Amino acid sequence: MIDETDRQIIRLLQGEIPLIPCPYAALAEKAGLSEAEFLDRLRRLKERGCLRRIGAVLQHRRAGFMANALCVWEVPAARVDAVGEAVSKEPTVSHCYDRETAPGWPYNFYAMLHAATRDECESIAARLSAENNLAAPRMFYSVREWKKASMKYYPGESQ
Amino acid sequence: MLTEFDKEVLNAIQEDLPLTPRPFAVLAERLHTSEETLLERLRALSGAGYLRRFGAFFQSEALGYQGTLIALKVAPESLPDAARAVNRYPGVTHNYERTGRYNLWFTLQAPDDATRRKILDEIAALPGVEALMDLRARKKYKVRVRFHLR
Numbered sequence: 001m002i003d004e005t006d007r008q009i010i011r012l013l014q015g016e017i018p019l020i021p022c023p024y025a026a027l028a029e030k031a032g033l034s035e036a037e038f039l040d041r042l043r044r045l046k047e048r049g050c051l052r053r054i055g056a057v058l059q060h061r062r063a064g065f066m067a068n069a070l071c072v073w074e075v076p077a078a079r080v081d082a083v084g085e086a087v088s089k090e091p092t093v094s095h096c097y098d099r100e101t102a103p104g105w106p107y108n109f110y111a112m113l114h115a116a117t118r119d120e121c122e123s124i125a126a127r128l129s130a131e132n133n134l135a136a137p138r139m140f141y142s143v144r145e146w147k148k149a150s151m152k153y154y155p156g157e158s159q
Numbered sequence: 160m161l162t163e164f165d166k167e168v169l170n171a172i173q174e175d176l177p178l179t180p181r182p183f184a185v186l187a188e189r190l191h192t193s194e195e196t197l198l199e200r201l202r203a204l205s206g207a208g209y210l211r212r213f214g215a216f217f218q219s220e221a222l223g224y225q226g227t228l229i230a231l232k233v234a235p236e237s238l239p240d241a242a243r244a245v246n247r248y249p250g251v252t253h254n255y256e257r258t259g260r261y262n263l264w265f266t267l268q269a270p271d272d273a274t275r276r277k278i279l280d281e282i283a284a285l286p287g288v289e290a291l292m293d294l295r296a297r298k299k300y301k302v303r304v305r306f307h308l309r
Contacts, residue, residue: 002222010215010217010222013214013215014214014215015214016212016213016214017176017213017214017215019183019198019201019202019205019213020198021181021183021184021194021198022180022181023182023183024178024180024182025180035180039178039179039180042178043178046178048221049218049221050217050218050221050222051215051216051217051218052216052217052218052302053175053176053215053216054175054176054178054214054215054216055172055173055174055175055176055213055216056169056172056173056210056211056212056213057173057210057211057212057213057216057304058169058173058209058210058211058306059208059209059210059211060211060304060306062208062209063169063209063306063308064308065306070255070257070264080298081298084298084300084301085300087300087301088300088301091305091307093301094301094302094303094304094305095301095302095304096299096300096301097228097296097297097298097299097300098296098297098298098300099228099294099295099296099297100293100294100295100297101294102292102293102294105230105292105294108297110228110294114306138259139258140257140258140259140261140264141257141258142255142256142257143255143256143257143258144255144256145254145255145256146242146243146245146246146254146255146256146263146265147242147245147246147251147252147253147254147265148211148252148253148254149251149252149253150212150214150216150252151217151219151224151250151252151268152249153217153219153222153224154222155249
């Protein structure tokens with residue numbers, strides 16, 4: 001399904017996209033492909049669901065999003081898909097998952113919220129809870145970022 | 160200080176970059192500016208630290224990786240060392256100290272179950288680690304990191 005050329009393209013795209021008029025041509029050259037072939041491969045990786053998107057992620061604190069809360073709720077299995085779809089529509093939510101629980105930890109529904117202040121996070125969480133008929137979530141704020149990196153897929157293979 | 164144009168640029172580049180030979184020309188047209196002006200602003204904003212990364216984002220499951228979220232309860236005096244030890248695993252992409260009883264949360268991408276278990280056994284055995292929860296995803300509803308600037 002994913003061949004060696006795709007893997008090489010994935011490795012190349014794990015770095016930065018150059019801020020030049022023809023960025024794909026420059027990356028294609030590194031991969032030893034024509035620009036057309038490189039773009040064609042990217043479109044196919046996207047169609048197959050391997051590539052989510054090409055674009056930027058901002059340095060969120062630099063951009064003024066100082067309060068970042070991991071919110072966890074208990075959502076019954078029968079309702080979790082509906083709640084998941086509703087909460088995903090909230091633009092300030094970046095990540096939303098149904099997860100396994102653990103002993104003494106009944107929470108299965110997770111959403112990561114980003115706002116300028118903790119008060120703003122609290123009011124978004126309260127609104128999401130009310131809209132979805134849920135009890136208030138437990139909220140855990142980031143106090144220090146120890147690591148934030150993009151995954152390096154297929155390390156150590158011919159690069 | 161960000162200008163209105165800077166905010167428009169930062170919002171636009173968080174969308175999908177077109178898969179066409181001149182992607183910035185397409186974006187520039189949407190923003191009613193020139194490709195050259197857009198690239199110039201992007202380089203300046205990047206230099207000023209506004210961009211964490213400008214690249215491709217992949218669907219890890221489609222590439223054969225399993226992701227999980229781990230919550231650790233670590234004795235406060237051991238936390239910095241534990242956090243640094245966790246960081247050393249290449250499959251750890253996010254690692255945050257948080258408020259709450261479980262004070263260190265990280266995501267782990269592993270190519271298979273055996274690798275995941277081995278890494279988690281090693282981390283559970285780190286000095287000061289009192290509890291570890293492996294909160295594997297049952298379903299992903301959203302992964303879209305976008306910060307809309309107004």
